[in-house]
Amino acid sequence: MDSSVLYVILPExxxxxxAIALLMIGVFSPxxxxxxRNVTWLAIAVLVAAAVAVFEGSGSSAIFxxxxxxxxxxxxxxxxxxxxxALTLLMTFDSFSRAKLLLFEYPVLVLxxxxxxxxxxxxxxxxxxxxxLELQSLALYVVAAFKRDxxxxxxxxxxxFVLGALSSGMLLxxxxxxxxxxxxxxxxxxxxxxxMPEMATNIGLTxxxxxxxxxxxxxxxxxxxxxxxxxxYQGAPTPVTAFFAGAPKIAAMALLLRxxxxxxxxxxxxxxxxxxxxxxxxxxxxxxxxxxxxxxxRLLAYSSIGNVxxxxxGLAANNTEGTAGVLIYLVIYVAMTLGAFACxxxxxxNGRFVESISDLSGLAKTNLTFATILAVxxxxxxxxxxxxxxxxxxxxxxxxIKAGLYPLSVIGVVTSVVGAYYYLRVVKIMFFDEPAEGFSxxxxxxxxxxALSAAFVVAFVLPFVGGTVVDAATAAASVLVxxx
Amino acid sequence: xxxxxFFYLFAVLAVVAGAxxxxxxxxxxxxxxxxxxxxxxxxLFVLLQAEFLAMLLVIVYVGAVAVLFLFVVMMLDVDFAELxxxxxxxxxxxALIGGIVLVELIALFGYRGFTVSPVMNPSAPIPxxxxxxxxxxxxxxxxxxxYFQGAGLILLVAMIGAIVLTLKHRQGVKRQSISxxxxxxxxxxxxxxxxxxxxSVIPPAVxxxxxxx
Numbered sequence: 268m269d270s271s272v273l274y275v276i277l278p279e280x281x282x283x284x285x286a287i288a289l290l291m292i293g294v295f296s297p298x299x300x301x302x303x304r305n306v307t308w309l310a311i312a313v314l315v316a317a318a319v320a321v322f323e324g325s326g327s328s329a330i331f332x333x334x335x336x337x338x339x340x341x342x343x344x345x346x347x348x349x350x351x352x353a354l355t356l357l358m359t360f361d362s363f364s365r366a367k368l369l370l371f372e373y374p375v376l377v378l379x380x381x382x383x384x385x386x387x388x389x390x391x392x393x394x395x396x397x398x399x400l401e402l403q404s405l406a407l408y409v410v411a412a413f414k415r416d417x418x419x420x421x422x423x424x425x426x427x428f429v430l431g432a433l434s435s436g437m438l439l440x441x442x443x444x445x446x447x448x449x450x451x452x453x454x455x456x457x458x459x460x461x462x463m464p465e466m467a468t469n470i471g472l473t474x475x476x477x478x479x480x481x482x483x484x485x486x487x488x489x490x491x492x493x494x495x496x497x498x499x500y501q502g503a504p505t506p507v508t509a510f511f512a513g514a515p516k517i518a519a520m521a522l523l524l525r526x527x528x529x530x531x532x533x534x535x536x537x538x539x540x541x542x543x544x545x546x547x548x549x550x551x552x553x554x555x556x557x558x559x560x561x562x563x564x565r566l567l568a569y570s571s572i573g574n575v576x577x578x579x580x581g582l583a584a585n586n587t588e589g590t591a592g593v594l595i596y597l598v599i600y601v602a603m604t605l606g607a608f609a610c611x612x613x614x615x616x617n618g619r620f621v622e623s624i625s626d627l628s629g630l631a632k633t634n635l636t637f638a639t640i641l642a643v644x645x646x647x648x649x650x651x652x653x654x655x656x657x658x659x660x661x662x663x664x665x666x667x668i669k670a671g672l673y674p675l676s677v678i679g680v681v682t683s684v685v686g687a688y689y690y691l692r693v694v695k696i697m698f699f700d701e702p703a704e705g706f707s708x709x710x711x712x713x714x715x716x717x718a719l720s721a722a723f724v725v726a727f728v729l730p731f732v733g734g735t736v737v738d739a740a741t742a743a744a745s746v747l748v749x750x751x
Numbered sequence: 752x753x754x755x756x757f758f759y760l761f762a763v764l765a766v767v768a769g770a771x772x773x774x775x776x777x778x779x780x781x782x783x784x785x786x787x788x789x790x791x792x793x794x795l796f797v798l799l800q801a802e803f804l805a806m807l808l809v810i811v812y813v814g815a816v817a818v819l820f821l822f823v824v825m826m827l828d829v830d831f832a833e834l835x836x837x838x839x840x841x842x843x844x845x846a847l848i849g850g851i852v853l854v855e856l857i858a859l860f861g862y863r864g865f866t867v868s869p870v871m872n873p874s875a876p877i878p879x880x881x882x883x884x885x886x887x888x889x890x891x892x893x894x895x896x897x898y899f900q901g902a903g904l905i906l907l908v909a910m911i912g913a914i915v916l917t918l919k920h921r922q923g924v925k926r927q928s929i930s931x932x933x934x935x936x937x938x939x940x941x942x943x944x945x946x947x948x949x950x951s952v953i954p955p956a957v958x959x960x961x962x963x964x
Contacts, residue, residue, distance in 0.1 A: 283904060332894060376915070
């Protein structure tokens with residue numbers, strides 16, 4: 268094996284070796300908060316180093332017999348994942364320190380989960396897909412139950428684990444079907460086999476692809492495989508929830524994109540209808556079920572379900588612009604979600620965290636900066652122009668309309684309007700309701716994430732911010748889905 | 752002729768032992784039958800000229816896994832009758848759902864063809880010039896090194912997770928501190944008391960520094 272292989276997987280190597288090294292540092296340093304704090308900072312450094320390594324990469328290459336690919340599509344998503352993971356780690360200090368959870372195991376598990384996500388993004392083979400997915404999921408199950416003395420957190424971890432194991436089983440079953448009918452686990456060979464005329468009516472292929480899509484839909488929390496999301500989001504410690512809502516979604520969407528576009532382009536009529544149904548169901552449930560929520564973490568859980576539905580519109584369009592739309596949507600979604608969860612982390616009163624929406628009432632009178640930032644994020648999530656959330660929807664709806672998916676687009680716009688109701692309700696409560704007791708001053712690092720996210724959302728309309736993202740996403744998408 | 756004889760010997764014994772594992776009431780007997788089944792399966796591997804797998808089966812499964820099972824069965828006081836009661840309670844629903852899925856699958860694959868496409872190679876050729884061990888090693892550590900390392904990381908996560916979620920550093924447990932014992936000298940370990948004639952001395956309370964926590 269020549270050394271160029273090592274260069275291609277350099278970001279993954281940095282994460283793997285970094286995680287093992289940090290584990291050793293954590294184990295051999297005296298117990299306590301100091302080691303947790305130091306290891307968390309070191310983990311952020313490792314993530315940044317990996318992001319630099321991704322950024323330095325160039326060209327397209329497939330290594331390990333084509334199981335692992337690296338091109339501008341994977342590099343785009345890997346940078347988003349690494350930045351998202353680093354920002355969520357930055358938000359953990361204050362909250363975990365109060366909950367006596369600032370342990371070194373958390374950053375190590377986050378590093379390993381992020382490594383799994385990078386492997387998912389680069390996966391070009393069913394075995395590589397499964398290994399990446401399991402590495403990520405297993406680490407996520409553990410961090411969901413990280414506050415192990417808390418009943419809700421343990422329940423979240425257990426629920427996530429049992430349902431996740433079930434979905435992994437379905438995915439494996441589907442993968443075995445695909446292997447059975449095509450004789451290979453490699454995406455390229457599956458694609459070649461699926462193109463053959465006698466495969467068009469092959470039940471085994473359809474069956475396998477349905478089961479794999481079920482498994483992946485569970486991982487992105489798309490309806491009807493979303494049941495775990497609100498409970499897990501509410502039960503897990505808030506910094507963990509912020510992590511769940513960001514990077515893993517991107518990795519699973521990347522997996523979905525590459526699996527459908529690289530392995531099964533020949534049978535797109537088979538999976539397109541599934542994607543369209545899942546997309547509509549997710550948008551509808553995300554909009555309507557969120558209306559009655561009183562807990563802000565549950566609200567954001569339903570919001571993330573709805574957002575996945577919107578992102579899937581771009582996949583349903585099944586062309587370069589649609590894929591680019593998904594990538595743009597994911598970047599903006601991560602920025603908004605991280606900001607929103609940073610706001611949730613900043614909701615503390617007398618040293619205790621509050622999660623109820625009514626706790627926000629009259630926030631504009633007690634803390635105008637906080638209220639403005641959260642309002643900007645809510646407006647953006649609702650899709651009000653000229654904020655980033657509007658452009659995210661713009662770039663997925665436009666290709667769908669061009670591809671002739673009119674019913675899907677119309678339903679998308681309608682549910683978007685319904686969804687705007689509950690986002691704007693939060694703004695209304697903050698600005699027009701009777702003021703409740705003010706929050707404690709926000710911790711600096713959490714505030715930095717809030718401000719950064721709001722600034723990105725506002726500045727997206729500027730060409731050097733939005734334009735850069737759009738250009739990079741289009742370049743990345745054209746690698747995966749060449750223009751016809 | 753001889754190989755056929757041995758095949759039937761190993762195969763029959765393996766099937767009988769396998770059936771006995773789930774049919775015997777005594778769990779210790781079940782584990783012993785499992786070991787018998789492993790040995791016969793290893794014999795079948797030898798007949799297939801897969802000597803490395805046969806060795807692996809004996810060393811890993813008989814030597815480690817089955818013995819571990821035996822320990823678990825003997826150490827844990829598991830009431831199997833109680834477990835079976837729960838199984839029987841849910842068996843009807845399980846059998847119903849499983850039956851429906853089975854019928855569906857049979858109908859599905861009976862209806863249209865479910866064939867491995869001919870152009871793709873359904874099985875890899877058996878390498879003739881190199882040994883079993885080397886062939887496996889080349890696949891595992893060269894061709895699939897990425898998967899091998901990935902699986903290793905997954906196991907690492909499982910280990911970290913089990914420790915994070917279950918390990919409790921219990922307070923107040925008396926542990927032996929060898930350095931403290933060695934450092935103990937007459938100054939700390941001995942007290943000279945003067946006993947008044949005809950009286951008695953109440954010994955001072957023995958202090959355990961760790962028990963006090």
